[in-house]
Amino acid sequence: MAQISAWALPASLALVLLAALWRRVPLFEVFVEGAKDGFQTAINLIPNLVGMMVAVSVFRSSGALTMVTHMLSPVFHLIRFPPELLPIALLRPISGASSLALVTDLFRHHGPDSLLGLIASTMQGSTDTTLYVLTVYFGSVGIRNPRYAVKVGLLSDLVSVFASVFAVYLIIGK
Amino acid sequence: MLNIIWITLMLFGIGYAFLTGHVSQLTSGLWDGAKAGVEVAIGLASVITFWLGIMKIAEAARLIQGLAKVLKPLARRLFPSVPVEHPAMGAIVANMSANLLGLGNAATPLGLRAMEELQKLNSVKDRASDAMCTLLALNTASLTVIPATMIGIRAEFHSKNPSEIVLPTLLATLIATTAAIVLDRYFRRRHADLTSDGQKGRY
Numbered sequence: 001m002a003q004i005s006a007w008a009l010p011a012s013l014a015l016v017l018l019a020a021l022w023r024r025v026p027l028f029e030v031f032v033e034g035a036k037d038g039f040q041t042a043i044n045l046i047p048n049l050v051g052m053m054v055a056v057s058v059f060r061s062s063g064a065l066t067m068v069t070h071m072l073s074p075v076f077h078l079i080r081f082p083p084e085l086l087p088i089a090l091l092r093p094i095s096g097a098s099s100l101a102l103v104t105d106l107f108r109h110h111g112p113d114s115l116l117g118l119i120a121s122t123m124q125g126s127t128d129t130t131l132y133v134l135t136v137y138f139g140s141v142g143i144r145n146p147r148y149a150v151k152v153g154l155l156s157d158l159v160s161v162f163a164s165v166f167a168v169y170l171i172i173g174k
Numbered sequence: 175m176l177n178i179i180w181i182t183l184m185l186f187g188i189g190y191a192f193l194t195g196h197v198s199q200l201t202s203g204l205w206d207g208a209k210a211g212v213e214v215a216i217g218l219a220s221v222i223t224f225w226l227g228i229m230k231i232a233e234a235a236r237l238i239q240g241l242a243k244v245l246k247p248l249a250r251r252l253f254p255s256v257p258v259e260h261p262a263m264g265a266i267v268a269n270m271s272a273n274l275l276g277l278g279n280a281a282t283p284l285g286l287r288a289m290e291e292l293q294k295l296n297s298v299k300d301r302a303s304d305a306m307c308t309l310l311a312l313n314t315a316s317l318t319v320i321p322a323t324m325i326g327i328r329a330e331f332h333s334k335n336p337s338e339i340v341l342p343t344l345l346a347t348l349i350a351t352t353a354a355i356v357l358d359r360y361f362r363r364r365h366a367d368l369t370s371d372g373q374k375g376r377y
Contacts, residue, residue, distance in 0.1 A: 005340035010319055016228055019314035020235035021256040029232060034230020035223045037279065050211030054204055055183040060202025062191035093175050104214045104327065112333035121339045123327055125321030126346040128278075130314040132175065137310055138302065140286045141293040148361035152307065153314040155357050160315070160350035167342035167349070169308075 046099055052101040056087075060105065066154040081165060084110075088120055093157040100124060118172055122164040130157055166167060179350065186362055209333075214327070221326025229277050236279065241271035252312075253305050253357065255295075260292030266309060276320050308358050315354035318347045 020027055060063050069083045076083040084106065092099040103120045110116045130153040138146055205212040232238075242264075249267045256262050265288035272281035288309055296303040302310075321343045328336040 001341060002335075002338070005337045006335070008340045009320055009322065009325060009337060013228060016232045016235065016237070019237055019240075020231045023340065025231060025234040025236045030231050030234045031227040033227075034233075035227030037230075038223040039219055040224030041226070042215055042222045045218060046215040047210060049215045050208050051180065053211035053214070054207040055180050057203045057207025057210070058187035058191075058200060059183045060185040060187075061196065061199045061201075061206075063194050063196050064187050064190040067190070076353070091179070094179070098176065098179070100327075101211065101214070104331070107328075110209065112328040112331045113200065113335065113338070115331075117328075118339060118342070121321075121324050122342045122346050124325035125339060125343045126318055127350055128314055128316035132338075133314045134310060134314075136282065136312065137285060137289050138306075141289045143293075143300060143302045143306065145298075146310075147302045147307060148365055149302055149307040149310045152311045152354060152357045152361055153253040156311065156315045156354035159353035160346060162355075163346040164342070165347035167345040168243050168339075171342045172338065 001087040021159055027097055048095075048097040049101055052095070052098040053081040053105070056101055058107050080118055081162075082119065084116055085119060085123065085161075085165075088123055090163040092123060092127065092161075093154060096132065115168070115172075119168045122168055123161060126159060130154060205312065214330075217330035218323070221323055221330070223328070225322045226279060230263055232275060232287065233280050234276060234282050237275055238268055238271045238277065238284075239242070241274060244269045245270050245274075255303070256292070260291065260295070262288060262295060262305070265291050265304075270312060274317055274319060276318060276322065278316075281313070285309065304362050307362065308355075311354040311358040312351070315351040317351045318343060318349070 013047075017027070051102050065087075069086075072086060073083045076086070088099050088102045088106070091102060103124045107117055112118075112121065134146060134150060134153060138144075138149075187200065246263075247261060247266050249270060250258060253263070253266060256266065265284060268335050269281055269284040269288050272278075272284050289306065292303060292306050292309065293299065298307070321339060324339060324343070325336045328339070
């Protein structure tokens with residue numbers, strides 16, 4: 001199992017490169033072209049991340065986060081859901097950069113290989129930012145009545161949260 | 175929405191620090207947060223720069239078109255209201271393929287083209303059609319095969335095994351996407367009964 005995870009990225013990398021070689025793609029030029037966009041995307045993220053990390057850090061260092069987590073923990077222990085992950089679960093459908101800020105904050109305090117870190121990674125990686133997708137897609141063609149699309153998007157995010165907890169317990173355990 | 179969350183975190187934090195006397199921790203926490211924001215973004219820069227370069231190669235190798243052929247029968251079943259030969263079907267299949275390959279940057283323009291084509295089939299122009307809702311369900315759930323960004327960030331934070339999350343992520347995303355399709359089906363049926371303005375039978 002662990003081997004599949006470890007080889008997934010290198011294997012798909014090799015697959016892409018071989019397919020490109022087969023199709024005679026000018027590899028390095030195309031790579032640089034795409035990488036430029038990537039760099040720009042990362043730079044554009046800085047203001048978002050700084051803004052959100054400051055808010056998260058203020059909330060945490062004031063002791064408010066601990067207080068809220070403690071208050072909620074009896075309820076969450078009943079359903080075996082770690083209360084520390086609640087903020088990430090709530091923010092993930094709204095803003096990808098914000099939930100990423102929370103995930104890295106959790107990494108700094110619990111480590112990426114802790115159970116919490118693994119579940120947070122899975123929650124962040126397994127879905128897209130619902131609100132963003134809805135806004136961009138419907139906005140592009142002037143749809144003002146989204147009907148049930150918002151409901152479906154948010155409900156499947158909820159499923160994704162519990163599926164992440166379940167998947168980490170099942171596959172990695174601990 | 176984001177505005178409200180941001181201001182709530184800030185003011186609640188400052189208020190709570192004032193009440194509990196954690197003011198000096200708060201001030202240092204504030205600058206720690208700002209520093210962490212830049213550090214994470216810079217760390218991400220290496221990951222995203224490299225991965226988007228590779229993704230561009232995947233695009234140029236026409237992997238999207240290759241996968242599209244395989245996905246077409248599935249798309250027909252997911253979008254029964256779209257005529258098979260309509261350009262919308264082509265765009266939908268391309269969008270699904272790009273998502274499946276993890277080509278987020280390519281998936282969005284393809285998805286928007288699909289929306290444009292679906293709008294031509296839509297009877298009420300400011301109201302989402304059934305097919306549009308299905309397309310949105312697929313894109314918000316976004317089936318992820320390789321969570322490259324998360325692997326990179328985990329490496330950035332000195333994870334002993336950054337790739338460990340690949341299988342759990344795949345399982346979670348499969349469950350969530352299946353749920354999205356089922357929920358979309360369920361609500362489509364329910365709403366079809368509620369609305370009798372020609373949304374059904376229009377295509």
